Amino acid sequence: MRGILECWIRQSDRIEKFKTNQCNRFSLHCKFDLNTGDEIFEDTDYFHLQIDVVSLYLIFLVQMISSGLQIIYTQDEVAFIQNLVYYVERAYRTPDYGMWERGSRYNDGTPEIHASSIGMAKSALEAINGCNLFGEKGASWSVVYVDIDAHNRNRSIFETMLPRESSSKSVDSALLPTISFPAFATHEEYLYNETKSNVVRKLKGSYGFKRFGRDGYKTVIEDPERRFYRTGEIRDFDKIECEWPLFYIFMIIDGVFKSIPEQVEEYQNLLKPRIHKDLNGDPIIPMYYYVPEKNIDSERNEPSSTFRLASLVGSGNRIAGDEEGNGIYLWNQSMFVIAQLLTAGLLHINELDPIRRYLPSYNRPRRAGRYSAFQVNPQIFFLIFISFLEVIL
Incomplete structure (x- = not known):
């Protein structure tokens, strides 16, 4: 957490410019070198404007501080966190590139308003409002405030x-972690149920969930050498989108939080045949499953009828240039560990969510301070945050 904070503090001048001009040119970077913290991509090479990334950081910052950890140490860092709050407060009118880093589904470099980004920002603002960044050791000047309007x-x-995601996407799996763990952005039962059922009905497959309709990412016919799609090209990806097992795991975790054992069992059974074994015999989950080229026509004619292949990433096979990572997809692995801990009864939802985001505001316990009376094992929050680390690093 402090490493990410240090990377962003180096770009503090961008926040001041972003306050007056919300555009990609002045946005905080989302990818940094893991060892040095240096920038990896220039603004022209990658779309860094992703409100959900900063919002997610703020949510977990509050969760970890509330568990008893000390992360913020100086008044300058308090001021910077307050600026991060300003950064996400205007999410409702700031077109960004969303969780999938491509903007509109046409992948033509156009940002748009995303419900998932706004939902993450809403949750971050609710979580951090009134939070003392020094925990129980704090003073009045270490409290963060939010513009209620x-x-x-x-x-x-x-x-x-x-239940829409944006103007170009009627449905998107990015809404699952927005309305459920970790953001819990809405507690309106009707909105929650309608959004979740819409995602399940339109995107659920036999190998995972599609990210959104006509998503060409990682399909065999996508040209990896070309950054943007041609006009009308997304029609070629219709019904052959890759399926991501990650969202089976999100549905398992959601079932635990919502106390729906049938949902937990259903998605555990769906996930089980998608689990591979690495060289040590440990379970790992592929990043995605794709339709091989020879099956494309059959899949288009009869969706979900053909065999899909697992991606190399996450399948347990070594990848050139990634000898240490061994092809592991960290987001899948960390979420899988959390889901297993929850379903085995080794981790309670209150330990996973100390500030009780999963409860409506009127049902959350009232405390004199914004901190727990006990300290949760820091390794739990390391597992939670590492699940989204690939978005940032």
């Missing part, structure tokens, strides 16, 4: 957009 605008726009 900005929060209300984010809430109203977010709830108005649901």
Whole structure:
């Protein structure tokens, strides 16, 4: 957490410019060198404007501080976190590139308003409002405040957009971690149920969930040498989108939080045949499953009828240039560990969510301070945050 904070502090001048001009040119970077913290991509080479990334950081910052960890040490860092709050407060009117880093589904470099980004920002604002960044050792000047009007605008726009993701995407699997763990952006039962059922109905497959309709990412016919798609090219990806087992895991975790054992069992059974073994015999989960070229026509004619192949990443096979990673997809692995801990009864949902984001605000326990009376094992939060680390590093 402090490593990411240090990377962003180096770009503090960008936040000041972003306050007056919300565009990719002044956005905080989302990818840094893991060892040095240096920037990896220039603004022209990668779309860094992803409001959900900063929002997610703020959510887990509050979760970890509430568990008893000390992460923020100086008044300058407190001021910087307050600036991060300003950064996400205008999410409701800031077109960004979303969780999948491509903007609109046409992949033509156009940002748009994403419900998932607004929902993450809404959750971050609710979590951090009134939070003392020094925990029980804090003073009045280490408390972070939120513009209540900005929060209300984010809430109203977010709830108005649901169950849609954006103007170009009627449905997107990115909404699952938005309405459920880790953001819990809405506690309106109707909106939650409608959004989840819409995602399941339209995107669920035999190998995982599609990210969104006509998503060409990692399909065999996508040209990896070309950054953007041609006009109308997304029609070629219709019904052959890759399926991602990650969202089976999100549905398992959601079932635990919502106390729906039937849902947990259903998605555990769906996930089981998608689990591979690495060289040591440990379970690992492929990043995605794709339709091989010879099966494309059959899949288009009869969706979900053909055999899919697992991606090299996450299948347990070594990848050139990634000898240490051994082809592991960290997001899948860390979420899988969390899901297994929850279903085995080794981890309670209150340990996973100390600030009780999963409860409506009126049901959350009232405390004199914004911190727990006990300290949760820091390794739990390392597992949680590492699940989203690939988005940032």
